[in-house]
Amino acid sequence: MNIRLTGIVLGIVFVIFGLAASIAVGKSMVPLHTVIDAFTSFDGSREHLIIRTVRVPRALMAMMVGASLGMAGSIMQAISRNPLAGPEMLGSNYGAALLLVISMFVFGFTSSLIHMWAALLGAGLACLVVFMLGSLGRGGLTSIKLILAGATINMLLASMVQGILIFSEESLDEMRFWMAGSLTGGSMEMFVRVLPYMLVGMAGALVLSRQINLLSLGDEVAQGLGLKIGLMKTAALFIVMCLMGGSVAIAGPIGFIGLAVPHIVRFMVGLDYRWIIPYSALLGAGLLLLADIAARFIFPYQELPAGVVTAMAGAPFLIYLAQRREKR
Template sequence: MLFAGLLAGLAALVLMAMVSVAVGSRSVPLSTVLDALLAPDGSTDHTVVRSLRVPRTLIGLGVGAALGLAGALMQSLTRNPLADPGLLGISQGAMFGVTIAIGLLGLGDPAVYVWFAFAGAAAAATLVYALGSGRRTGGGPVRLTLAGVALGMVFNAAASAVLRMDNATFDRMRFWLTGSLAGVDGGAAVRFAPFLAAGLVLGLLLAKPLNALALGDEAGRALGVRVGRTRGLTAVAITLLCGAATAAAGPMWFIGLAVPHAVRAFTGPDQRWVLPYTVVLAPLVLLGSDVLGRVIAAPGEVQVGIMCAVVGAPVFILLARRRRLAAL
């Protein structure tokens, strides 16, 4: 049953990807999309599809899968149902790293500034855990979330201060700062692909040891799990996923929070199903939000970062109002 559901999700994702390529300020029939992919003739529609829509859709697939998986890994590792790359400040840390690279150092090559995103994401994760963890009880969900929100605001303020020093840089980055798939070319998509792929593969391979750690550290050790190694590899996967996704499309909210919770509603807590389902359904939600943003504001568009916040905010409010947060 769960396998059949995963296949259905994959089919829906393929359909949504085709819609993403076809829909925009200039609608392109699906037959023309197929012709552009299989036998391009240099026409305007074919150029739009191959040069703009396809890279945008590919980045949407990668970024959605990365943020969804990062959220699921964070929730499992910290046993914090409110864990999300945006809420815990990881995306803002990566954003600050990219801002430093572009705004202060003038490094415009994605293959270069992505390393600054990794450094910012890793620094943010370390600081959030240090600030949100108690000496004896560790980091509770609310405490970690408050630390992440506060630190995220600090990173946002610091990035804004850097950008205000150069109006030209601010104008170039302002769409990226709110989360956008627009303007991503094929070259950038290729540069980010190895990092996204490495994070996705590593994250999916951690499903079994994370299941064991959900029983507690002692039980995990009894089952043969190397606790420190598993936590370290999970942190590496989260850094790769958040850093690459943020460098590619800017900071996004709520994808990593809402999708894993929706998945666990019908898969249960088994990470061997939660993680693959999240990898499939998170980009479905992201691409759907992106298409909706293009449709409701045609011939312009509402950026996907804004649409994700509109979709995900009610989920966060629902979670925050619950007396008992769901067990992971």
């Protein structure tokens, strides 16, 4: 118990270090005392403005998005009982992207409030469709049917997003950086609007961690222990919708954080989701902060989207997981 609590403290320190590094490190390095002065004795200088209006909001977005992806991934792997399941497997990434693209480039809505609701509803509807398809047939919802339904819906939604964007070169240029999963163009107004929903999702995941623990044992075992399976899976769907909808609205579809983080955490703390979920939040936040920092330096004159960096690191990890599962 003490070791796990110590791990939580170390995780918080890791996230704080990532926040500080994200604010101070970039194409132009900012001394730590300048960062502190930007808040304690703001003088309106260029450095202070960049810190307060660009780097701090971006660091906060990376922290919240990474934490949300880590928690959503751990919940998905618990309820599907499949280690290769990530939150993107529910179609939530491209579900949010599709409704967002439709609201922006088909109907011409420019309000961040409408964009937020489009992302949240798109993520929720995609999750709902995947769960419904995965529940059809004999045996109800199984991990294999859930993954197959998620992969199918993901491909369908991704092709629909590309189909809409390809008709407008201007729209494609505007959206392609966001579609790769970028924190660069994240709107602080959007972040403030979706933050309450992300916090609700995080709080719900922590409160229901014990029930999620039972779900990870299988439907029959959980039902035998008195858990209402349908109600619990609906609650889990709502939590994932809040976490993923908010994340995609801010930063676009960032992959592999939700897939990889729960595996690393299980190696550290075991199979108890009462610990896996908070550890996943901290590790996800820290890793996305580091990925966003790395994205600034891979090319000297061009900044990569953070989603590209996570994909570069996550693809070998996914191959390793698939091979390990095949051997078993």
